[in-house]
Amino acid sequence: MNLVEDLVAAYRILAEHGVIDAYGHVSARSPSDPKRYLLARSIAPELVTPDDIMEYDLDSEPVDPRGRESVRERFIHGEIFKARPDVNAVVHNHSPSVVPFSVTTVAMKPIFHMAAFVGKGVPNFEIRKAQKGTDLLVKTPYLGQALAKTLGKSPAALMRGHGSVTVGETLPRAVGRSIYLEMSARMQLQAMAIAGPRGKIACLDEAEVKASVPAQDYNRAWPMWRAKALAGLKQR
């Protein structure tokens, strides 16, 4: 497995699925040094190539910047990798159907088996509790730590008025969770519209969540997503 190539593919996959716009990013922990991670320089996701992938320590200092500009919200990645030794990939995105759940009291529910992980809990990061008057960006180690604390042991966290973060033990899992979190949010909005204010929505129950989450690694989708994404890269 070539991790740099996988990461380039991940950027393109997330852009293609409308999960990251010009500003989202995805990282992977270095397989040779768990105290380092890989993340693209500040560039639109669909333009990422292997030369754009930079290495960082867990304080989010670039190891060999060579004039490349770092993304300001890199602390999201470094601080989550520090707090969660089980996590090897992190996606931060502004996926549009998820944001409304971050600004209301309506919780995201596990309504779709492909996003059963929602049933493990998706806490909402209120940046104001950590610091007032920010531009909502997690651009300091302190804010990264506050976000990692809100995330806790969960597979994803919303970020109020901003977006969300999803994590996984593998890159395919973090990428798949981002794609299916967006889909699940859209489906929940649809279910709520169909059900009406007094209607009931049947969610996955605790036993179903427990049975579904370990199996849901998105490994069947990953080779297809990856091949399509890298074919686009070779055409350039």
Ligand SMILES: [Zn+2]
């Ligand atoms: Zn952001």
